[in-house]
Amino acid sequence: MSAAGPSCAVPSHVIVIFSGGLDSTTLAYWLTGQGARLTLLSVDYGQRHGRELLFARRTAAALGAVHYVADLRPVGQLLGGSALTSREVQVPDGHYTDASMRATVVPNRNALLLDLATGLAITAGAGAVAYGAHSGDYAVYPDCRPEFVAAYQQMVRIANAGFLTDEFGVLAPFISMTKADIASLAARLGVPVGQTWSCYRGGDVHCGTCGTCTERREAFALAAVDDPTAYLAG
Amino acid sequence: MSAAGPSCAVPSHVIVIFSGGLDSTTLAYWLTGQGARLTLLSVDYGQRHGRELLFARRTAAALGAVHYVADLRPVGQLLGGSALTSREVQVPDGHYTDASMRATVVPNRNALLLDLATGLAITAGAGAVAYGAHSGDYAVYPDCRPEFVAAYQQMVRIANAGFLTDEFGVLAPFISMTKADIASLAARLGVPVGQTWSCYRGGDVHCGTCGTCTERREAFALAAVDDPTAYLAG
Numbered sequence: 001m002s003a004a005g006p007s008c009a010v011p012s013h014v015i016v017i018f019s020g021g022l023d024s025t026t027l028a029y030w031l032t033g034q035g036a037r038l039t040l041l042s043v044d045y046g047q048r049h050g051r052e053l054l055f056a057r058r059t060a061a062a063l064g065a066v067h068y069v070a071d072l073r074p075v076g077q078l079l080g081g082s083a084l085t086s087r088e089v090q091v092p093d094g095h096y097t098d099a100s101m102r103a104t105v106v107p108n109r110n111a112l113l114l115d116l117a118t119g120l121a122i123t124a125g126a127g128a129v130a131y132g133a134h135s136g137d138y139a140v141y142p143d144c145r146p147e148f149v150a151a152y153q154q155m156v157r158i159a160n161a162g163f164l165t166d167e168f169g170v171l172a173p174f175i176s177m178t179k180a181d182i183a184s185l186a187a188r189l190g191v192p193v194g195q196t197w198s199c200y201r202g203g204d205v206h207c208g209t210c211g212t213c214t215e216r217r218e219a220f221a222l223a224a225v226d227d228p229t230a231y232l233a234g
Numbered sequence: 235m236s237a238a239g240p241s242c243a244v245p246s247h248v249i250v251i252f253s254g255g256l257d258s259t260t261l262a263y264w265l266t267g268q269g270a271r272l273t274l275l276s277v278d279y280g281q282r283h284g285r286e287l288l289f290a291r292r293t294a295a296a297l298g299a300v301h302y303v304a305d306l307r308p309v310g311q312l313l314g315g316s317a318l319t320s321r322e323v324q325v326p327d328g329h330y331t332d333a334s335m336r337a338t339v340v341p342n343r344n345a346l347l348l349d350l351a352t353g354l355a356i357t358a359g360a361g362a363v364a365y366g367a368h369s370g371d372y373a374v375y376p377d378c379r380p381e382f383v384a385a386y387q388q389m390v391r392i393a394n395a396g397f398l399t400d401e402f403g404v405l406a407p408f409i410s411m412t413k414a415d416i417a418s419l420a421a422r423l424g425v426p427v428g429q430t431w432s433c434y435r436g437g438d439v440h441c442g443t444c445g446t447c448t449e450r451r452e453a454f455a456l457a458a459v460d461d462p463t464a465y466l467a468g
Contacts, residue, residue: 002289006247006415009305039239068312070309070312071308072308072309073307074304074306075304075306075350075353078302078304078350078353078354079350079353079354079356079357084339106353106396107352107353107354107356107357107394108349108353108356108390108393109353109354110352111349111352111390111393112349112350113388115342115345115346115349116309116312116346117312118341118342118345119313119340119341119342119343119346120312120313120341121310122313122341122342123313123341125311142392142394142395142396142397143349143393144393145392147392147463148389148392148393149388151385151387151388151392151393152393154385154386154388154389155258155345155382155385156342156345158376158379158381158385158425159344159345159375159376159377159382159385159386160341160342160374160376160377163341177406208255220271
């Protein structure tokens with residue numbers, strides 16, 4: 001990341017896939033700083049960490065953004081089997097890039113979320129959809145890689161020719177950044193990071209040991225910025 | 235279409251997007267004839283022609299196929315505004331390729347449906363997803379064109395690298411066929427076409443005048459095969 005932060009052309013109205021976590025919250029603040037009007041799209045897909053939706057609602061209100069929560073619980077059931085949606089599959093401890101993190105893959109998730117966001121963009125006349133993929137996600141999640149963003153953008157323009165402009169964009173401005181870069185950017189933008197939720201385990205406070213907690217703590221430490229998060233362990 | 239019908243490589247297990255209409259029902263029968271085991275995926279997205287789900291259930295039972303109905307009504311509300319989901323937008327009469335048929339476009343629909351089918355394919359270990367797009371759909375629906383199928387297949391393989399084989403296919407075996415070709419094929423395969431539902435208006439019998447009814451009647455007439463459908467008008 002350059003000292004100036006990420007850069008990409010930002011249209012006047014953007015649909016943001018918004019979990020209420022550190023990445024998408026920082027993305028929402030950054031896009032707002034670029035002058036965009038935001039529509040935030042959260043998804044209830046039966047994730048065991050439903051607490052993130054509470055944080056998403058608070059941040060949306062703080063930003064004064066339109067916020068939709070799409071109820072995809074029936075779809076979550078249909079696609080069951082991920083540790084994020086099934087109580088029969090354990091959320092693994094350890095580092096985010098471990099092979100065990102495959103258990104946290106929801107089949108075809110980002111294509112599905114981006115396709116919902118694109119549908120909303122067509123309905124609302126927005127010029128782009130955005131999501132908070134970053135380089136730390138590459139190892140485990142193929143749908144967070146730059147080649148996916150390019151292929152998705154091409155597909156969705158073809159899928160909706162005549163209903164979207166040829167300039168319709170899929171924005172992933174953090175895709176070349178590490179999570180530590182995002183933590184730095186959050187600090188610089190004054191993002192209230194204590195109001196973001198990362199833990200996949202779904203307790204009342206961050207567990208401190210699951211993949212996303214491990215990654216979150218590392219990011220703040222590497223960025224040498226204050227981490228206001230209360231962790232249960234570690 | 236050649237006299238032998240469509241041709242494409244069909245893996246042993248296929249997820250089929252299945253509305254219960256003429257196209258997807260004929261597709262299901264054709265794939266079964268090719269030796270594939272089918273999982274049928276219908277979607278309740280709040281369509282006013284919910285009656286099609288009744289027909290879908292019957293045909294699934296007749297085929298002995300696993301059948302899921304994904305409840306996407308909350309998503310239908312989110313993407314509202316199409317004549318297919320909103321009671322405030324009139325279903326237009328007339329020919330399917332008229333400009334007025336734009337009112338029946340559900341934003342980004344086929345990408346969303348294929349995303350669901352692909353997620354299910356990953357969960358169930360199926361080798362392909364299939365849908366019944368045909369050349370009559372091109373004019374109105376960009377997500378029924380060959381270039382969309384190619385772009386979607388490329389995207390979804392990249393999106394799920396490591397979770398899908400490189401041979402994972404998006405099958406649209408009718409894509410170069412007209413609806414009359416499908417009606418011919420249905421007759422040849424012995425598909426019980428009286429058990430399929432097309433009408434977008436959602437009455438107890440086919441209205442006979444909406445776009446899909448007009449198209450359905452034309453197809454049977456052009457194919458010179460018996461049309462057992464009861465129509466309200468025309």
